[in-house]
Amino acid sequence: MKVLIIGAGIVGAACARSLARRGATVTVIDRGAPAGATSAAGEGNLLVSDKAPGAELDLARYSLGLWASLRTELAAETNGAFASFEYQPKGGVVAASGEAAAAALSRFAEAQRRAGVDARPLSVQEARALEPELAASITSAVHYPEDAQVQPAIATEALLASARAAGARVLAHTTLTGPLRDGAGRLVGVTTSNGPLEADAVLVAAGPWSGEVARTLGATLAVGPRKGLLLVTARMPQRIWHKVYDTSYVGAVQSDERDLATSTVVESTASGTVLIGSSRQDVGFDGTIDVAVLAEIARKAIALMPFLAEATVIRAYGGFRPFSRDHLPVIGADPDLDGLWYATGHEGAGIGLAPGTAELLAAAMLGEPTAMSLDPFAPGRPSLREVA
């Protein structure tokens, strides 16, 4: 089976690897260079903590298990070229201030626990033992030992290198220009800036640009951009030991509001910097780094960990998350155009969900049984179509 993948971000790279290792003939195209957009603009979150019970949480738990084994698999598959992609199973700590937030967090964690998540309620003293720098205003916290982190650009390149080792071809700087259809209207490939490419299946893994790509191919997909901004500090001696969030994280990820939302996540990276996020704005593909948004991120980070007020910020960067209306990824075949598939719409969770998405997609595309049902992620689901 010949598969053409559009997009060399983490989802395209993971799908290329899963398909190529199953024997498919894989070509990945990207209009730029691999790992150059959304996959290079995030924290590298592998999270269960922010997910309510349901299909996305199930996918996250499946996918986090795959990440744990990828750590050794990718090193072997790339002959040691990617000995590390900074995988850190460091766990997360969600901290609440005030009674209302504490109660909401407690209810959320209880529901997650029933769904099988390791969510451990902490007293203030226990929370401070894990994260000594937490603000005095913290009233309760929950520890999520399963949360982890990778350096997403390196992880993407490692997946892609593994895919290449399994026979996949990666064509950078190759822009999609239109569909190739046969007499029956079936999609049998694409035309590109570097000529036509035939395929038995075309997979859209173009992140926030997936809606545009689908349109170019003659289909409709309600996936578009949500801007996010992040801050990076200078290297410092380590004072943050887990991924640490305030309780607005859950709220922002699951909100439908169009304006600015910020929720705080702070964490140290393997290189010694601290990442401070993050925001979420519905402003199309406007990449401006807004000072007011950075200020809001800074205020909330200081509220969570006051010592950060003295930390030196050396960089701000932004990117676009692939947003789907019902906050679920889109994985599977297009309901109308034969030959067209999707793996996209993961919003801020694409790094964590990529390996699971890829395994499910590859199995479904090749007619094998899938490890879990893809129905909740079906591109034709009604909750995705209710878009003006």
Next chain:
Amino acid sequence: MSEVVIIGAGPAGLAAALSASAFGARVVVLDAADDVGGQYWRHLPPERPSNHESLLHHGWATFQRMREALAADPNCTVVSSAHVWAIDRGAVHVLVGEADGSDRESRVYRPDALVLATGAFDRTLPVPGWDLPGVFTAGGAQALAKGERVAVGERVVVAGAGPFLLAVAASVVATGASVVGVYEASRATRLVRHWAARPWELAATPAKARELVGYAAVLVRHRIAYVAGHAVTAIEGRDRVESVTVSALDGSWRPIKGSERQLEADAVCLGHGFTPRLELAIAAGCRLSDRRFVEVDAEQRTSVASVFAAGEITGIGGVDLALAEGAIAGHVAAGGGIVDPALRVEVARRRVLRRFARRLARAHVIGENWATWLSDETIVCRCEDVSVADLAAARSATRSSGLRSLKLVSRAGLGPCQGRVCGRTVEALLSARAPEGRLGGASTDRRPIAMPIRLGELARDHEIEAGIPVKGQG
């Protein structure tokens, strides 16, 4: 009365301020240093005045005249120690105070017009051993000499490319150090071809010629050798610089085998031209040219209608061109027209000086094979300790031609200097070997946070705006 904010108080910024004020605008000049003058007229702090500045600085009298005029001008306010850290949709965000002070004041300006005169910093190509103590950028050595009167060593080698090397050698000699030699990478034939072509143009820029002749005279007086077609291709020493290897270069700057000789030295100043400071122009939305300078029209207007640019960020051209461009930019930013009689002289000067700048650029262009003097162990990014071999490993593991991913994989350019020192070098080393011969992705010039800022400062309410004050009214 229109309000004009000028960023940078070097030659271009000062000229823009005086000319905008002369046309009737109210002007604020924002500058990060603690006194005006920029890198070019960097001098001892006011509490340590010197009678010898005029000997160290070309055009010192011009500077004194401009500084006095500015101080006496009721419509001009100079804000020193003003660190512009972001430009967001026309709003200029500034922190005022010592760079490492804890009580810097936040200000936001929303002027009618903005003049960017942010200048350039000197570019240094890596050389094996360039991370040893005792190696200075040419600009750094000159700043120490001009701003602190500090000698970088006793036996100093100056090497790189461009007429700036002469200025650096002259400054170093003035601190009492001995300069072993000045090594210019461009070969004499190239220098002569471009310097001596159309001599009438050179004659039309007497100030520029006088400046260079002055530096050359210093070299002659101190018996300092000026050697073209040579480079420092390695720096040796255990804990600090002890010697340098100087090699003859071919026309592409590839060292010629067998030409190496070792010279004893305890300090090296390296400079290979200048890189424009583009981050604020990029943040303001200004389009860049293919050669990566800010694109301006005849009025010095950028692609953003209310934003003007003058001086080195529009092309490396030296002090006189910066003065002419600044005067034009300030006048038009204040509402004047390019055909106004007040600009006639400056427009004519700019034409001549730009030709001179093109001549310089061609004479001292970086040779395409300079990287052949690197070894695998040579550090490229000093902040993050990334070597030539590390960059090559990132490239071969990813086969990537994308700058963003290659930076994240290798960590080159991700440290505190944010690629200001190594950015262009990293791009050059990676693009020379990119599989498709091109490098995609963001450039190393893009820095939305234009200088480091404490999170506590970032957290303030940035809606508080600073009006442009009239002197005497606060």
